[in-house]
Amino acid sequence: MTVLDAAAPRNSKEIKVNRDAHLALLNNIRALEEKVVQNSARATERMRKRGQLLPRERVSLLLDRNTEFLELSTLCGIGMHDDDGVDKVLGAGVIAGIGEISGRRVMVMANDAGIAGGAMHPMGIQKIVRAQEIALKNRLPYIQLVESAGANLALQAELFVEGGRQFANLARLSAAGIPVIAVVHGSSTAGGAYQPGMSDYVITVRGRSKIFLAGPPLLRAATGEIAEDEVLGGAEMHANITGLAEYMAENDRDALRLARELVMTVVPAVTVPQKTARAPLRPSDDIFAIAQADYREPYDLRQVIARVVDGSQFLEFKAGFGVATLCGHASIGGHEIGIIGNNGPIDSAGANKAAHFILSCCQSGTPIVFLQNTTGFMVGTDAEASGIVKHGSKLIQAVTNATVPKLTIQMGGAFGAGAYAMCGRAFDPSFIFSWPTNRLAVMGGEQAAKVMTIVAEDSARARNTEPDYPKMEARASAIRASYDHESTALFATARLWDDGIIDPRDTRAVLLHCLETIALGQERTLNPSTFGTARY
Structure with missing residues (x-):
């Protein structure tokens, strides 16, 4: 393979400005993530009085020490519903991510009981569903740390119907032969009762776990019956009478110890062959000098690739054809990958090349990494005459039907059908x-404003009236502002259009964690059944 010629950028005022712009965006993300932690930690005194650990402490104690935890969708739901996007940042009331327990890679989901008692948020449901989908696709044991007051009743219309999907997925995981383990740390009410109810193994905490379809207030409202919560659905009742709980712990720490032992017992360890890997020859910190913080400014993607792949080596595919679309082979941590990226809009030749490359990767069983930074497909008379619709459609078909794992990094622009062709969310990347710096929209705000202005002008002329230019400019200004807000990375991550916003310098580490997860899942042998584990 060719070692990319990627000398470090020269120090200059422009590079410092670009770097500072990157850091400002990243620091804002990290500050908002810290707000989630702080909002949850406000429950510290209350939970300590009950002898409980905070949700993030539970996750930390559950996972192996000194191992990576790839937290997913940290700012899901930001600016939506009860989340004000400024101070009351909630992380959708759920902690989710991939880590290791007793050397086994697993998916962990924890209700953030420090935020509204762990009550289900509409986007929290979506976040759980996405974590379950990743677990199912990658054969990851699914561990849920449950403490939830049930659905947020004020938002029931936006979560009730879709909420059923999380329970359907628990059934699918179990039926696929993927263990589902629930540790019930506190209340598990109403729909939340089905989290342990549909698990293969349930661990409760004496005196703290409460599992019931209707808690005392709802029971009294619905039937007039008065019952204490411990009698209605306490840990001892479920361990000794209903049989819902297989194990009963004395406290949170003991429950997590049991969970670790259970994972070690029921989840066979799998490994992948050790792979030889060389670190990139260029430091990842250079990315802030190379990649433009302004998505409208171009840069050579090869410069970024040199700071992500093993030994900065890249075997480019059809280097002289469709040059704005970059394709080639590389490796990350010894895992062979294909890379498809953008150095400009996608023209017919580039679409043709990328589709061919996808088919080749499918033939060799090579995962594909999409590095997305495009204004979209080329438009214009020449582009249409070249068959851009035909060739673009072929590329989208290839992306859709690719039989290998797909991983996408939305780096800069992701506009129009180019976001589809570069394996956006709708195309089911792993x-x-x-x-x-990501910008995701049907087109840029300036272009949208110009389109609407031209349409308004043509409409006025068709009616033989003079265009109302002040009104048109006001509308154009509103469109630009709307697109500027709705195309940001924060707007996208709030709606789960990605699995989280990462530090660009961590791109290699994140991709390696994902590639390892995929490889481990492929090595895991499952014993599926028709209905999953049933409780009698």
């Missing part, structure tokens, strides 16, 4: 992450 993982999809964004840089803070």
